[in-house]
Amino acid sequence: MLALNQGTIYPALLRLQQKGWIKSRWGTSENNRRARFYEITRAGKSQLAVETEIWERAVSILSRMLEAKS
Amino acid sequence: MTALRTLMAGMSALFSRRRGEEGLAAEIAEHLKLLADEYQRLGLPADEARAAARKEFGGVDQIKECVRDQRGFLWFEMLRRDIRYAVRSLSRAPAFTLAAISTLALGIGATTALFSVVNEALLRPLPYPRSQDLWSVRAQFTDGRVTTGLVSPVELKRLKEATSPNVTVALSARVNLTLLPPEGTPQAVAASAVDEGFFPLFGLSPILGSGFKAEYFRKNGPNGAVISTRLWHNAFGGDPKIVGKTLSLATGGVPILGVAAPEMDVPRGTEVWINLQLNPQDTGHGLDGYLRMPPGMPPAVLRSRLGVVAQGLGLAFVIEPFVKAMVGDLRPVLMIVFSATALLFILACVNVANLLLARASLRSREVAVRAAAGASRTRIVRQLLTESAVLATMGTVAGLAVGYGAVRALLRYGASQLPRLEVVPFDTPVLLFAIGMLVLCAVGVGLAPVLQLAGSGIEERLRERARTAGGTRSTYRALRMMLAAEVAVAVTIVAGTGLLVRSFLNLQRKDPGFASGGRLTLTCCCLFTNTGSGRAAGLAGCAVHKAAPDPRRDCGRRVFGLSPAAGWLRIRGHDAVSIGWLAGRARTCRSLSARGITGIFRGYGDPDQARPRVYRLRPAVHSAGGSGQREFCSNVSGGPRPALRQNFPRPWPYGPRHEPRDCRCSS
Numbered sequence: 001m002l003a004l005n006q007g008t009i010y011p012a013l014l015r016l017q018q019k020g021w022i023k024s025r026w027g028t029s030e031n032n033r034r035a036r037f038y039e040i041t042r043a044g045k046s047q048l049a050v051e052t053e054i055w056e057r058a059v060s061i062l063s064r065m066l067e068a069k070s
Numbered sequence: 071m072t073a074l075r076t077l078m079a080g081m082s083a084l085f086s087r088r089r090g091e092e093g094l095a096a097e098i099a100e101h102l103k104l105l106a107d108e109y110q111r112l113g114l115p116a117d118e119a120r121a122a123a124r125k126e127f128g129g130v131d132q133i134k135e136c137v138r139d140q141r142g143f144l145w146f147e148m149l150r151r152d153i154r155y156a157v158r159s160l161s162r163a164p165a166f167t168l169a170a171i172s173t174l175a176l177g178i179g180a181t182t183a184l185f186s187v188v189n190e191a192l193l194r195p196l197p198y199p200r201s202q203d204l205w206s207v208r209a210q211f212t213d214g215r216v217t218t219g220l221v222s223p224v225e226l227k228r229l230k231e232a233t234s235p236n237v238t239v240a241l242s243a244r245v246n247l248t249l250l251p252p253e254g255t256p257q258a259v260a261a262s263a264v265d266e267g268f269f270p271l272f273g274l275s276p277i278l279g280s281g282f283k284a285e286y287f288r289k290n291g292p293n294g295a296v297i298s299t300r301l302w303h304n305a306f307g308g309d310p311k312i313v314g315k316t317l318s319l320a321t322g323g324v325p326i327l328g329v330a331a332p333e334m335d336v337p338r339g340t341e342v343w344i345n346l347q348l349n350p351q352d353t354g355h356g357l358d359g360y361l362r363m364p365p366g367m368p369p370a371v372l373r374s375r376l377g378v379v380a381q382g383l384g385l386a387f388v389i390e391p392f393v394k395a396m397v398g399d400l401r402p403v404l405m406i407v408f409s410a411t412a413l414l415f416i417l418a419c420v421n422v423a424n425l426l427l428a429r430a431s432l433r434s435r436e437v438a439v440r441a442a443a444g445a446s447r448t449r450i451v452r453q454l455l456t457e458s459a460v461l462a463t464m465g466t467v468a469g470l471a472v473g474y475g476a477v478r479a480l481l482r483y484g485a486s487q488l489p490r491l492e493v494v495p496f497d498t499p500v501l502l503f504a505i506g507m508l509v510l511c512a513v514g515v516g517l518a519p520v521l522q523l524a525g526s527g528i529e530e531r532l533r534e535r536a537r538t539a540g541g542t543r544s545t546y547r548a549l550r551m552m553l554a555a556e557v558a559v560a561v562t563i564v565a566g567t568g569l570l571v572r573s574f575l576n577l578q579r580k581d582p583g584f585a586s587g588g589r590l591t592l593t594c595c596c597l598f599t600n601t602g603s604g605r606a607a608g609l610a611g612c613a614v615h616k617a618a619p620d621p622r623r624d625c626g627r628r629v630f631g632l633s634p635a636a637g638w639l640r641i642r643g644h645d646a647v648s649i650g651w652l653a654g655r656a657r658t659c660r661s662l663s664a665r666g667i668t669g670i671f672r673g674y675g676d677p678d679q680a681r682p683r684v685y686r687l688r689p690a691v692h693s694a695g696g697s698g699q700r701e702f703c704s705n706v707s708g709g710p711r712p713a714l715r716q717n718f719p720r721p722w723p724y725g726p727r728h729e730p731r732d733c734r735c736s737s
Contacts, residue, residue, distance in 0.1 A: 010097075011136045018079035018140070033104065036097055043075075 152456035174465025177418025179472025197333035199273040206395035207359035221359040240267035241357040248320035263346035279313035279328025286345040294327040430519035458516025
């Protein structure tokens, strides 16, 4: 399973936020702790759609290449 | 859109650094606490739980650095740090910093000052539409006779015939008028008589009134005047209903037909334009000629057309761009001085580079240690360049102040009398030039130590440093090279200055064809008000200066028919016409005297004007040579009324009603 530590996640979240694809706010979590909540924005959703499509295309190309090889 | 958002986020992070840092610290602390709680729930003691949490979380400072790099503009952050480091480093060596900044300030200041003058006089376009198509035209005899270059009406007619309809031609003639304001002192105004094509040629419509109409230029047509915006404000208080009112002149009143645009300044300094009714058959050469070519017409075409016209007249027409004609001999002078100042700037740069090199030899260990601590070569180069850029910036700021002061001083000490240099603004082109100098200077000055320090390896540097007391071998080599360059530039400047001074002295020694020692040229215009009848008598006069006449080379006597007797100049009776001519053209008067100043005056509107008079003006202090001129002028122009009155003979020639109010001199 993929494990990322905070040092990797934090700058990545900040980058996404700077691009306007996510937004964040301070709030209270379920177990009553202060926490920072991130949510995707409309620009983020459309970007996600674009990135997903690119990803799927890449995956399908790679799959086809692997199938052809086998 | 995303790029814009990133830019905005970066900008906002730049301006809210503290808030961002606080938020980051709080968030990391929360995460650490969350993780520690998790470990505590699993059964670890509090201390161990916190340690485990920190271990899992990773290096807090690294994360913070990573976020900082991501948050703002990385390059800006690094630049900020480099600048802070450079300022700290320079403040540790105040004597060096002061010497470098002063040197650069002088070099940049002098060059910027000269550039602002060159920009104003030579580069700034004239304020007339399509000013690049404006040309001045002069007539020259081809048989070697000396000419003034002025054009005659006959030639104008031929010019117009040969070049119309594409090329427009206009003429003007300078005249001196005495303005009699409704209240206050009469004043001499520079005026020009202009022909029909003059205002349309320059393309600036009057800001008030319609200006001259065609009938004003027909024979026996009405007379009128267009006044300058300056005169409109100074003499008439910017009266919006000025058009149609009468302009009172000593020679009579003329209706004001308009107020010219503020930019209109042809011929230079003109306050009043009057209509010139030309006699097309007149062959007198007394007019300045102007041409406007159609867009895109090559000057060679015009020259060939003018050549055809000139052939039949036994002369040649010389055309040159109007801006060049306005500036005249000032262009080469400015270019020479500007080149000399550019050399001075190079010398200043080389000097500072030398200082930096000498300093670099002392800092090589510091650089080596920094490199050993992990600083990359790029980082060291960037830091050294930032240091020189900080120096150059400080030098440029100080240089701008020096340049501004220098220009003001130049204008104060007479440069404002030169064409196109009435005002020399410190505007955008000058600031851009200064920024260009800054960049040149930062790179030029900083490159030498950068090559020196960042060029060789750390090991070698440390080794050489240990072996030598003052600096490395390569440092000495670079220093020697810089010194040679510095000496070369300095010798060039000194040699150039020597040649200029020598040329100037040679010019001064050149025989002008008459005894010039103790002679001065001077135009004096004295103005009087007839307070009794309201009618004013304007006096235009010329003071001549003579005591030891040289009978062979007495140009004044020869030209004006004056004869000296007992230290006075007397005028023979039949010379009244000469004196009238002289009074009207006071500028042409040549001074003659050495010990006394004798004024020759002719009164306009004075019943006794036919009889010329001779008056003696004694300056309080007079010394032979150039300085006497200023003393005379200041004495007359600035002198209080009683002092002026004292200088005139008794009885006062124009009666008690004609009081001297003002007397202005120019030379």
